[in-house]
Amino acid sequence: MKKEYCGLFGVYGHPEAARMTYFGLYAMQHRGQESAGIVTWDGGTIREQKGMGLVADVFNERHLGKELKGDIAIGHVRYSTTGASLIRNAQPFIVRFGDLRLAIAHNGNLVNTLELRAELEAQGSIFQTTMDSEVFVHLIAKNLNGNTIEDAIMKACRKVKGAFSLLIMANDKMIAVKDPHGFRPLAIGRVGDNYVFASETCAFDLIDAEEMRTLNAGEMVVVEGGKLTSYTYCESTPRRQCIFELIYFARPDSTVFGEVVYERRKKMGEVLASEHPQKVDFVMPFPDSGNYAAVGYSQASGLPLELAMIRNHYVGRTFIQPSQDMRDFSVRVKLNPVKSMIKGKSIMIVEDSIVRGTTTRTRVKKLRELGAREIHMRVSCPAIRHPCYYGIDFSAKGELIAANSTEEEIGKFLGLDSLHYLSIDGLLSSVEDKHSYCLACFNGDYPIPPCQGAGKMCLEDQG
Structure with missing residues (x-):
């Protein structure tokens, strides 16, 4: 199973900044279900509320209506790709440096964290967390003497290597930054005369904000006094x-x-559908991830689409776990097939991806037990053969099923009559800008080498 990384949201100049940020984070809950946090600034005091769990569990009306005062706010939902699952690692991360109150929220993964951390600790820095995000704070503080906060942030961003989209609150300034390759999304919008930032535009829709544009790779945007200023802090680099x-x-x-x-x-x-056609009775997804590719496959092939697997939308993190003798219960509690649709049928399952294959195997086995005549699968992305070092929790290479098995071998392991993946060329033909994407998890062509210097930040170091 793939795990989401993080979601960022920020509001500048709105009297209900904390409440707006709450709704923005709520819209992006899918990006991280481990912890959530909001930090506000009222012109003189910085305030925070953070906690483990879902957005609706971390914040209440007292926080949003009374405690989190101010018209500037940034928020964060997190899944840990680096750093343990602990409350002290929840973001945004706050530091006080003289008269400066700094809060930072980060989406992405740095690849030279251990190298930089060792260097900073040798110079006297004391770290409070295991997050790579805290490296930014120490680098910014180190560069503040004699420099503006903007200069200090740009110097810090030139020092780190990896994927990062940042929202930074520095007293009455809000600063948004994207790494030189633009790995992680971050968009700019407006609510009336007020600027908002979000990892995804679905957050803008919920608060009725107008989307302006996406932040460019290597760009830093500063909002102060209601005015937005853009800087380019690095030389031109290919977008990935x-x-x-x-x-x-x-x-x-x-x-x-x-x-x-x-x-x-x-x-x-x-x-x-054009690359790998197959005559079957109907097409079906494993909801919800395969839904939209299945629609495309069905329409292009002329095969009917059936929603023969039903998802239980009310399974949460606090669901009471079954005893050990109830095998595969966690899989069955989420998805359950419509039995009458399966018996004697030839089925095409459209899935968005396969990582380890264990969950898929269990679901296919259930369809066999219900009497499916044939089970074929098509995957709407290429085979994942390489780990991601930039913020997705793909396993070490040895645990990726496609890293060590052929397409035919994977199909047999999963219990399928046939299995085919979308080609890399096919994937690129499905997007508008085919030259701007990172494909490292498919082809091993890493835009930034995954290990840097003596402090090697490899996937084994991720939490």
């Missing part, structure tokens, strides 16, 4: 945006990297 935003992570009603997610996923299904 994370294509898994379009394949899996982003909500289908979002626009990410300037592309409508729903349309891209549907197009992937259409191309998949």
